[in-house]
Amino acid sequence: MKFRIPSSTRLLIAEDDPLIRRSLVSAARERGFQIAGEATTGPEAVAQTLALRPDAILMDIEMPGFSGLEAAKRIQLTQPTPIVIVTGHDSPDLPRSVAETGAGATILKPADPAELEYAVVIAMARHADLLELKQLVQQKELLIREVYHRVANQLGATASLLYLQAQRESHPGAKSVLFESEQRMRAMAKVNSLLQADHNLAQTPLAPHLSTIASSLVRELRPDLLYQDSFPGEPLMVQASTAMTCGLLVHELVMNSLLHAFPEGRTGIISLSLARLAEGRVRCAVEDDGTGMPEDHALRNPLSLGLLIVSALCTDLKGVLFHPQKSNGTATVIEFPIIHHKESP
Numbered sequence: 001m002k003f004r005i006p007s008s009t010r011l012l013i014a015e016d017d018p019l020i021r022r023s024l025v026s027a028a029r030e031r032g033f034q035i036a037g038e039a040t041t042g043p044e045a046v047a048q049t050l051a052l053r054p055d056a057i058l059m060d061i062e063m064p065g066f067s068g069l070e071a072a073k074r075i076q077l078t079q080p081t082p083i084v085i086v087t088g089h090d091s092p093d094l095p096r097s098v099a100e101t102g103a104g105a106t107i108l109k110p111a112d113p114a115e116l117e118y119a120v121v122i123a124m125a126r127h128a129d130l131l132e133l134k135q136l137v138q139q140k141e142l143l144i145r146e147v148y149h150r151v152a153n154q155l156g157a158t159a160s161l162l163y164l165q166a167q168r169e170s171h172p173g174a175k176s177v178l179f180e181s182e183q184r185m186r187a188m189a190k191v192n193s194l195l196q197a198d199h200n201l202a203q204t205p206l207a208p209h210l211s212t213i214a215s216s217l218v219r220e221l222r223p224d225l226l227y228q229d230s231f232p233g234e235p236l237m238v239q240a241s242t243a244m245t246c247g248l249l250v251h252e253l254v255m256n257s258l259l260h261a262f263p264e265g266r267t268g269i270i271s272l273s274l275a276r277l278a279e280g281r282v283r284c285a286v287e288d289d290g291t292g293m294p295e296d297h298a299l300r301n302p303l304s305l306g307l308l309i310v311s312a313l314c315t316d317l318k319g320v321l322f323h324p325q326k327s328n329g330t331a332t333v334i335e336f337p338i339i340h341h342k343e344s345p
Helices: 018-030 042-052 068-078 094-101 113-168 172-197 206-221 240-260 305-316
Strands: 010-014 034-039 056-060 083-087 105-108 226-230 269-276 281-288 320-322 330-337
Touching: 010 018, 010 042, 018 034, 018 056, 018 113, 034 042, 042 056, 042 068, 056 068, 056 113, 068 083, 068 094, 083 094, 083 113, 094 105, 105 113, 113 172, 172 206, 172 240, 206 226, 206 240, 206 269, 206 281, 240 269, 240 281, 240 305, 240 330, 305 320, 305 330
Parallel strands: 010 034, 010 056, 056 083, 083 105, 226 269
Antiparallel strands: 269 281, 281 330, 320 330
16 A cells, blocks of 8 residues: 655654664654654553554664563554564564564664665554554454344244244144254354354354353253263364354254153253364263163154254264263264364455
């Protein structure tokens, strides 16, 4: 983008060596910049930035207190400002180190006035581009949240219609189908609401979403049952699409346990667990200590809607599904990879 520096641009000069600091001040004034202030340490540079709010900063790479690179990082967190790193030496790792701080350009000592001006132009232009990009990202996130909100509302409305129809239905089989369909709609609405509430739509913690879905199902449909979960200490971060698919899968499996594992008032435990595996894979397991899986169980029937949904969701996760042997009850395990690339815009 084309960028022109206003004649009133104010610079903060952060340099501990008095001779070099005076030369930077002289070079900056020669190119028409105003000097907002001077700093001689890293902490002072941060404090002066907050107090003076300069338009740009010339920051020495090595400063007492903490380095110019550390000062640049702290400034970008508290008062984002265009920064030019001033250094007496060059190295292959310097561009990466500078970029990680949020600074926009570098110049070598002694600073030539024309090069100094050019570096400030680059830093301010990049800073302006970065602010514009952040605004676009915020706008995109607002639109995505609005989509999640509207989808959740529509799913909730559909679930309510299914509930009303089920109340009017006299046939037990039809009533059961409508009830299960209502619960699936409510599950999708809940997942959408959870994702909408998350601060980071690109990467979201998986465990809280699954725990909310599973625990609320048990609480609403069979409060006499116990629910427990086990998750890794470090959060498992996944894409929003993965969280949604996994949430629907867990809903289907927990729902299956609620409907079939504890008949005639039998009590027990439904448990959910997540574990990290090697090579970036995750294991998700839903277990119960109910009656076990009979031959006519829904998950044994390849044509049942429940198994078709579970299989489709597992395929969507690029995972594998199996049922470990248990002395009592049923266990269903899904192992799938975590994909870390960003979602498409």
